[in-house]
Amino acid sequence: MPEIPFTKGHGTGNDFVIVPDPDGVLDLSAAQVAALCDRHFGIGADGLLRVVRSAAGGFGSDAEWFMDYRNADGSIAEMCGNGVRVFARYLADTGLASLDSPLAVGTRAGTKTVTRSDDGFRVDLGTWRTDAADPLVRARGLDVARPGMNIDLGNPHIVVALASDAELDGLDLSVIPHIDPQPEGGANVEFVVPEDPLITAGVGRIRMRVFERGVGETLSCGTGTVAAALAVRSWAGGAPHEWRVEVPGGVLGVSMFEMGGQERVALSGPATLVYSGTVTLA
Template identity: 30%
Template structure:
């Protein structure tokens, strides 16, 4: 039997498995089975906490479809809560410093990248105002914050058919590693509304890396200067970034319950 915790950040929910004392073999099929909300435990992402030679712990992230991804902001905020202390976390996106704050955590998410081949895109283009769009959407921006994001700043977010357009854009050949699709609207001074179609997970109540990428794109486009509040369906995050620096994300993290499971049954 293996122990796990069910946690969430703004409704973006996780099964968190501590694999530091005993290795847990995780395949795409097993992650998908655990994430299944009817026949499994149920989650948007599965998180494996392991040992690290470079940091306090390592973190691997599997989407509900079984794909392994580089970064997840909401999950990163859950790690210091899971550990009960401030932690340096080794991820595929680099080392992330996560500190406990009242009601959640504050995380240094590292420096964003803007080169077309760092997103990555299939061919060279300006990533601040891309020479690409879909139907009536405005020309987007692209940012890599450990994982790839494309951001559309819309005049009327409620008029966008996100469930239809999200998967079309996620799987467009322009994005060889697929992409997280962010639909944003300026809601006020240093305030954004955001809905994210997440790569491998679909519509989600919150996406921490999406909030980071969208805030960075808004600052690059001079829509605001930050720090800013990013309002997602699940709640608010505060994102700060100064060009040339690292991104700081602050927001809630919640422990729901602990449990045990036989991973060989999945």
């Protein structure tokens, strides 16, 4: 059984096993990923980031480095906003890439650009989409099903507005929320409450909890905070383009800006590398 190096990292408590594979020689099965992410029998994490050169991995990205992201259950995911920041921090700290200038990172949702920011690292997530659907979400702790807003940031989200902090704190997200109609491939579900007042010094402020598909409740979800800010801005009608989103693991910044005639969104926040070691693959 081979032994491989790894690093443990997190972004506001959303944690990852980082596995360097520059030459694309590792072929991790879903079972191996799930074993590495197991919090009782493995290293423990919400997901795994394989660090591979795009050309070596056959991903066809124009970026030198590709973030091969897997959920904790081993399933493949398109994107992870916290994961991209942690991935960039790993590249910079290990000397594989430099953040002296904007760093391109390949993902299954396209190439994302990472720069340093006052609160850590900022990633341009690109454009976003929504539709007119109003899926109903049932969750343990809510008395009735609530309508949600679909937000696509390269990975799917459904944002649900709650009435109070008490409702948010009373959710039991150890049980998978039920979505009607169930989206093909599933979706991350964000439950959000606005602060009072919603806007302070020109910045919108909200609280959020999230259930991530293939993982469960996590302390943070980067793209989820962006989806939540976009949804609340839409519901509020004319709210600002700068947001602070409080999640159980900390605070993340979200900004909306115009480029090339399209609105783009960016996520900023810390990225921490905790420890490194080696592990034997079963």
